Amino acid sequence: MGMDKLLEKIAALQNPTVAGLDPKLSYIPEHIRAASYEKYGKTLEGAADALLAYNKGLIDALCDIVPAVKPQAAYYEMYGWQGVRTLAETIAYAREKGMYVITDGKRNDIGATMTAYAAAHLGTTDVEGEEVAAFGADALTVNGYLGTDGIAPLLEVCGKGNKGIFVLVKTSNPSSGELQDRKLEDGQTVYRAMGAMCEGWGEKLPGKYGYSGVGCVVGATYPAQLEELRAALPHTFFLVPGYGAQGGGAADVAPAFDKNGLGAIVNSSRGILCAWQKEKCDGADYAGAARREAIRMRDEIVGHIGKIVLP
Amino acid sequence: MGMDKLLEKIAALQNPTVAGLDPKLSYIPEHIRAASYEKYGKTLEGAADALLAYNKGLIDALCDIVPAVKPQAAYYEMYGWQGVRTLAETIAYAREKGMYVITDGKRNDIGATMTAYAAAHLGTTDVEGEEVAAFGADALTVNGYLGTDGIAPLLEVCGKGNKGIFVLVKTSNPSSGELQDRKLEDGQTVYRAMGAMCEGWGEKLPGKYGYSGVGCVVGATYPAQLEELRAALPHTFFLVPGYGAQGGGAADVAPAFDKNGLGAIVNSSRGILCAWQKEKCDGADYAGAARREAIRMRDEIVGHIGKIVLP
Numbered sequence: 069m070g071m072d073k074l075l076e077k078i079a080a081l082q083n084p085t086v087a088g089l090d091p092k093l094s095y096i097p098e099h100i101r102a103a104s105y106e107k108y109g110k111t112l113e114g115a116a117d118a119l120l121a122y123n124k125g126l127i128d129a130l131c132d133i134v135p136a137v138k139p140q141a142a143y144y145e146m147y148g149w150q151g152v153r154t155l156a157e158t159i160a161y162a163r164e165k166g167m168y169v170i171t172d173g174k175r176n177d178i179g180a181t182m183t184a185y186a187a188a189h190l191g192t193t194d195v196e197g198e199e200v201a202a203f204g205a206d207a208l209t210v211n212g213y214l215g216t217d218g219i220a221p222l223l224e225v226c227g228k229g230n231k232g233i234f235v236l237v238k239t240s241n242p243s244s245g246e247l248q249d250r251k252l253e254d255g256q257t258v259y260r261a262m263g264a265m266c267e268g269w270g271e272k273l274p275g276k277y278g279y280s281g282v283g284c285v286v287g288a289t290y291p292a293q294l295e296e297l298r299a300a301l302p303h304t305f306f307l308v309p310g311y312g313a314q315g316g317g318a319a320d321v322a323p324a325f326d327k328n329g330l331g332a333i334v335n336s337s338r339g340i341l342c343a344w345q346k347e348k349c350d351g352a353d354y355a356g357a358a359r360r361e362a363i364r365m366r367d368e369i370v371g372h373i374g375k376i377v378l379p
Numbered sequence: 380m381g382m383d384k385l386l387e388k389i390a391a392l393q394n395p396t397v398a399g400l401d402p403k404l405s406y407i408p409e410h411i412r413a414a415s416y417e418k419y420g421k422t423l424e425g426a427a428d429a430l431l432a433y434n435k436g437l438i439d440a441l442c443d444i445v446p447a448v449k450p451q452a453a454y455y456e457m458y459g460w461q462g463v464r465t466l467a468e469t470i471a472y473a474r475e476k477g478m479y480v481i482t483d484g485k486r487n488d489i490g491a492t493m494t495a496y497a498a499a500h501l502g503t504t505d506v507e508g509e510e511v512a513a514f515g516a517d518a519l520t521v522n523g524y525l526g527t528d529g530i531a532p533l534l535e536v537c538g539k540g541n542k543g544i545f546v547l548v549k550t551s552n553p554s555s556g557e558l559q560d561r562k563l564e565d566g567q568t569v570y571r572a573m574g575a576m577c578e579g580w581g582e583k584l585p586g587k588y589g590y591s592g593v594g595c596v597v598g599a600t601y602p603a604q605l606e607e608l609r610a611a612l613p614h615t616f617f618l619v620p621g622y623g624a625q626g627g628g629a630a631d632v633a634p635a636f637d638k639n640g641l642g643a644i645v646n647s648s649r650g651i652l653c654a655w656q657k658e659k660c661d662g663a664d665y666a667g668a669a670r671r672e673a674i675r676m677r678d679e680i681v682g683h684i685g686k687i688v689l690p
Contacts, residue, residue: 090492093506101507110507142488142495146504148513149467153460176485176522177453178552181401184453193457195404196412196421202459211487213524214550215557239525241489246526250572251564258569261561 070273070281071232071305073206074168075330077135079378083366084329086136086170086307087358088337089123089158090143095341096122097351116150119143122354123158126341127165129355134362136168136206138307138335159205169205170307174236176211176218183221190233191225207232209285209307212262216269223272223282232273232281232305237263237297240287240310263297266304277330277378279305286324288316288334295323298331306332311365312339322372329376336365381584381592382543382616384517385479386641388446390689394677395640397447397481397618398669399648400434400469401454406652407433408662427461430454433665434469437652440666442476445673447517449618449646452484470516480516481618485547487522487529494532501544502536518543520596520618523573527580534583534593543584543592543616548574548608551598551621574608577615588641588689590616597635599627599645606634609642617643622676623650633683640687647676 078084093101093115101118108114127137137158144155159169175185189208192199212219212235222233238248238259248259256264263284270280280303286294288310298306306324310316311334324332344350344357370376389395404412404426412429419425438448448469455466470480486496500519503510523530523546533544549559549570559570567575574595581591591614597605599621609617617635621627622645635643655661655668681687 092495105507110509112504112506112511112513115504115506140488140492140495142486142492142499145499146495146513147506148499148504148511149460149464151513152463156460174487174522175453176487176547177451178550178555181451181453184403184451184457188453188456188459193423193426193459195423195426195458196416198421200423200459202423202457202462211485211522211524213522213547213558214552215554215559217552217554236487236524239489241525241528243526243528244489246576247524247569247573248526250569253562253564253566255564258558258561262558265557 070275071279071283072275072277073230074136074232074333075277075279075378077168078333079376081133081135082370082376083133083135084333084369084376085134085362085365086138086333086335087126087130087134087340087362088138088140088335089126090140090337091119091122091341092143093118097344097354099351112148112150115147116154119147119151120154120157124161125355126358127162127167129359130362131165131167133359133366136170136333137162138170138172140337141171141173156203159203170207170209170234171203171205172209174209174211176214178214178217182218186222186225190222190231191229207234209234209236211236212265219269223269226273226281232283234283234285234307235262235266237266237284238286238290238293240289240314240316244287259293260300263301263304267301270303279303283307285309288321289314291320291323294321298324298326308332308334312336318368318372321369325373328379329373334369339365381586382590382594383586383588384541385447385543385644386588386590386689388479389644390687392444392446393681393687394444394446395644395680395687396445396673396677397449397644397646398437398441398445398651398673399449399451399646400437401451401648402430402433402652403454404429408655408665410662423459423461426458427465430458430462431465431468435472436666437669438473438476438478440670441673442478444670444677447479447481447644448473449481449483451648452482467514470514481518481520481545482514482516483520485520485522487525489525489528493529497533497536501533501542502540518545520545520547522547523576530580534580537584537592543594545594545596545618546573546577548577548595549597549601549604551600551625555598570604571611574612574615578612581614590614594618596620599632600625602631602634605632609635609637619643619645623647629679629683632680636684639690640684645680650676
């Protein structure tokens with residue numbers, strides 16, 4: 069149930085990191101773009117084709133060492149429905165290769181509409197009696213501003229299909245405190261109240277390693293809050309963005325982990341996607357550069373947390 | 380700037396309502412579905428084709444009396460990338476017919492990622508020097524939980540393209556209060572604090588009729604909060620869901636309007652989409668039934684607020 073599959077994968081690979089697949093044309097080597105434009109022109113179709121080829125190369129290079137990928141929906145929507153098709157194809161390809169897929173969509177709505185999002189991203193859609201998976205990820209990031217009505221439909225789908233969600237609690241950006249750090253009448257912060265709601269929702273999706281199917285998002289850029297929330301939310305697994313390009317380091321993310329080296333998965337997007345540009349290596353070796361950076365990141369983080377053990 | 384185009388359309392048609400295009404297969408008359416399945420089978424492709432035909436019929440029936448449509452992204456994503464293509468085609472068709480299009484996506488993220496969402500839904504995407512509109516709506520609903528970093532990229536795109544956003548403030552669902560009604564240390568509610576942020580963001584996008592390009596979402600199911608927020612947020616236009624199926628009536632939404640009959644646009648989705656089923660009329664007349672319900676709703680609301688005048 070819940071995040072068990074993710075935890076098992078993290079332990080098997082001894083790697084608590086996730087590669088963010090947030091592709092932009094400017095990250096993609098010339099030879100890939102040229103091949104796609106040759107087929108489809110310099111169009112959304114051509115761009116979407118280049119994105120897919122680029123992602124497949126990354127997935128091939130990472131799938132035996134990195135447990136999960138996190139495609140960010142915005143970067144696919146930016147390239148139209150053609151880009152969204154690439155999102156669906158990327159998810160399918162990563163799952164074929166055994167990776168756990170977290171669609172980063174930060175979706176939120178209520179009732180029947182949230183049920184539609186749950187069906188779209190984690191469940192199946194009824195087409196005249198046939199159940200079809202539209203996107204079929206393992207987990208989805210969501211925004212809990214609307215309360216339980218916006219989360220309950222997900223819990224049902226997650227319970228049936230062994231899927232998970234990550235709710236935004238304390239985000240990695242500089243302005244996250246404008247609302248999230250505000251103190252409520254009882255003295256607790258908004259992010260802490262949201263975290264407590266996650267623990268509550270998680271009771272519906274218990275996991276066998278102590279973490280429920282309701283995780284939360286806490287930024288690497290706020291290590292004090294990571295530590296506070298790790299203690300306050302013992303059954304809530306963390307998705308930690310903000311490592312690398314946004315400024316968080318391995319020491320910053322260490323408080324997100326428990327004594328077994330579990331409790332969190334740390335995301336890197338640009339660090340991995342643009343490793344070839346940072347290394348200044350040939351674009352033909354972009355996937356190799358991504359793998360080298362993924363290994364460096366893994367070793368750096370595992371160096372801080374030690375061996376990962378399933379309890 | 381801002382919402383001016385929407386306000387002008389509302390005044391021209393004397394109709395402060397928006398038709399929510401949240402299509403599900405079960406709302407679509409048999410003859411439309413059969414024609415699509417004949418072409419594409421009972422597949423996501425077939426479903427998406429039926430959705431598009433259904434939407435076009437509705438748009439044709441509503442475009443001379445209803446100023447705007449609000450497609451809800453979840454119902455398109457549920458039918459895969461094929462459904463998302465129908466979203467893009469629905470937006471294009473409604474705009475061709477002169478309607479103002481609000482994509483209800485409740486998108487939220489930070490920095491470069493929010494810039495990607497802004498480009499996707501309101502702006503254009505750079506494909507090797509060509510600027511291409513991926514979805515091209517007039518306005519987008521967004522979630523402000525992440526603070527200014529998640530809103531600033533939208534303001535830039537809105538400023539350039541004369542577009543708008545609607546930020547979730549007090550949503551229509553029963554559990555919206557779990558977070559939104561919590562009181563902060565200074566005694567104001569979370570929703571009020573979010574509303575104040577909208578007024579602040581709106582200063583960057585002033586409109587010529589007093590309302591900025593930053594609107595907010597306040598549910599018809601909370602008339603007291605509508606009244607409170609109308610007084611507190613004089614430059615913030617309201618998108619009001621929750622009329623009809625969710626229980627809000629014309630008297631409930633009246634406090635959302637100012638003395639000129641401006642200040643809000645009221646959404647109905649299922650009420651209009653399923654009017655033919657409620658009327659028990661022939662499916663061939665589904666668009667006529669939608670038009671009759673749209674006129675009834677318009678007349679009911681305008682009966683409460685009087686003539687709409689641009690100041």
